Amino acid sequence: MAGFNDHFHAFCNFGVSGPVAGGKKKTITDKNVTKMFKDCKLYGKHLTSTDTDIAFSKYKTQGSKELTLDQLQALMKEVAVKYKKDHKLGSVDEAYDKMVSEVCTHGPGLHHTTGMSITGDVEHMTDTTLYTGSHRERFDESGHGRGAEGRVDIVSTSGYVENYRGEGTYDKTH
Template identity: 40%
Template sequence: MAENSDLTSLEESFRKFAIYGDTKATGQEMTGKNWAKLCKDCKVIDGKSVTGTDVDIVFSKVKGKSARVITCEEFKKALEELSGKRFKGKSKEEAYEAICKLVVGKEPVSAGITKPAATGAVDRLTDTSKYTGSHKERFDESGKGKGKGGRETIVENTGYVSSYKLAGTYDAKVKK
């Protein structure tokens, strides 16, 4: 009974790693990249007895001739292949149980993902209150940009000289 639940949780781990990083994946087949990630995240690769190359070789052995992915059954065969190499002093069954315990219940780890930087330099460079010169005129007091009015001098084509005080009063004079 315990083995049955281990198999279902082993298949669940297979599905989680199979869909990792691929929005179109169904969870029925796993790529070589995800197989290598599973082995690395679940500590199947120890760097001594099992290396990344061993994992790739086992993947190539287990998959079909022209296939690029493995199914859940092939995944279990691949774990059997690696179990003998990973746990040398144990029998085949004990080694397979031990490697299944490494994989069961695990999920892909998202380590090393780049997060947005919130350092002092970014804050200092985007603080509009510290801008000087012509850049200062591009923002209002609240720090909101003025748009085109802040970048360019907008010329009014009224026909009057720019500093003429009585602009627009001609029509009132002529009507008299």
């Protein structure tokens, strides 16, 4: 059971941040119970997440949103009946033992996370020579950013109208 305790605490602390972060949490939430059953491939045709949600509500203490290790074990013994049907096992105790061994062999995993692009088609997105319109003005010829000069229109306070080409030539002609 020591391996089961370690995996239980790993699932308890998965996705936890804040003051209880760092592996100190001793209770498991409904979300992490569902994650445990999915990651350990315990769900099947007869045992569904609805069954674990109902059993979770049954075994949690009044006013609490989490289960202790003993409460989780009671939950697993209850849903072992449906797990037995899915895997065609002989007894409920055999199904419970198989569920515990599955939890002991799997840990919390990261699924559907964003990974690196394996196609390599991202170079054209970062090639500044291919930029058009106002985005082209943000980079110099070597591809380095111009900073505020490329992003902000600098307003001239010389007194001349915008786009007047003869600025500074009045004194020369008169």
